[in-house]
Amino acid sequence: MNFDRSIKIAPSILSADFANFGQEIQAIETQGADWVHVDVMDGHFVPNLTFGPPAVKAFRPHVKTVMDVHLMISPVDPYIQAYADAGADVLTAHVEAGPHSHRTLQAIRATGMKAGIALNPGTPAEAVEHLLDLTDLVCVMTVNPGFGGQKFIDMTAKVRRLRQMIGDRPVHIEIDGGVDPSTAPLVAAAGADVLVAGSAVFKGGSVSNPSVYGDNIRAVRAAAEGVLN
Ligand SMILES: O=C(CO)[C@@H](O)[C@H](O)COP(=O)(O)O
Ligand SMILES: [Fe+2]
Numbered sequence: 369m370n371f372d373r374s375i376k377i378a379p380s381i382l383s384a385d386f387a388n389f390g391q392e393i394q395a396i397e398t399q400g401a402d403w404v405h406v407d408v409m410d411g412h413f414v415p416n417l418t419f420g421p422p423a424v425k426a427f428r429p430h431v432k433t434v435m436d437v438h439l440m441i442s443p444v445d446p447y448i449q450a451y452a453d454a455g456a457d458v459l460t461a462h463v464e465a466g467p468h469s470h471r472t473l474q475a476i477r478a479t480g481m482k483a484g485i486a487l488n489p490g491t492p493a494e495a496v497e498h499l500l501d502l503t504d505l506v507c508v509m510t511v512n513p514g515f516g517g518q519k520f521i522d523m524t525a526k527v528r529r530l531r532q533m534i535g536d537r538p539v540h541i542e543i544d545g546g547v548d549p550s551t552a553p554l555v556a557a558a559g560a561d562v563l564v565a566g567s568a569v570f571k572g573g574s575v576s577n578p579s580v581y582g583d584n585i586r587a588v589r590a591a592a593e594g595v596l597n
Pocket of ligand 2: 407438
């Protein structure tokens with residue numbers, strides 16, 4: 369996985385058909401997804417429950433691009449090796465998930481995975497300033513985590529501030545929550561390069577009508593790229 373600042377669309381399979389993940393992953397990748405975003409929720413850090421390591425391991429052979437695993441769990445450290453063994457490429461923990469994010473990022477990188485740090489809407493950019501040398505990706509939440517299909521919360525100023533702090537480090541800025549063709553230009557212009565989109569990609573499509581996923585992915589990508597030079 370080489371560093372690349374171009375716009376990448378990462379559909380969240382939280383909005384996929386839960387009875388059919390293999391085909392759903394294949395459909396979004398065939399239709400132009402750059403990464404596949406997997407939302408892990410524990411019913412404790414967030415008020416919802418989704419997947420654990422065995423499910424992530426089952427997704428692995430279907431993902432030909434990048435498996436981007438977003439952990440909305442606390443604690444994180446006891447589970448890092450399990451997600452490495454399950455085949456995650458990028459593992460992102462929340463800075464709010466515990467007092468030792470520095471140690472968590474070191475532990476993620478020690479497994480060979482890329483390390484991400486996520487910030488809730490109420491958390492300032494400065495919370496990750498001293499973690500940037502240990503981080504491959506900063507995930508700016510534009511909804512309060514826990515559910516797909518929520519309304520975008522404007523975090524544009526935070527994204528600009530982070531891009532400034534990151535400087536010339538090879539660190540992605542990912543946006544997660546409420547990304548669609550109307551909100552993607554705001555965050556792309558502010559310096560984000562990975563756009564997670566769940567409902568905006570899956571709406572109206574299915575594995576038997578996958579071209580809708582392609583149309584939806586192209587619409588988000590075109591809107592984001594439209595504001596870059
Ligand atoms: O992490 C989360 C929610 O907690 C996200 O990844 C959502 O799954 C994105 O869904 P949409 O807001 O795009 O529908
Ligand atoms: Fe997510």
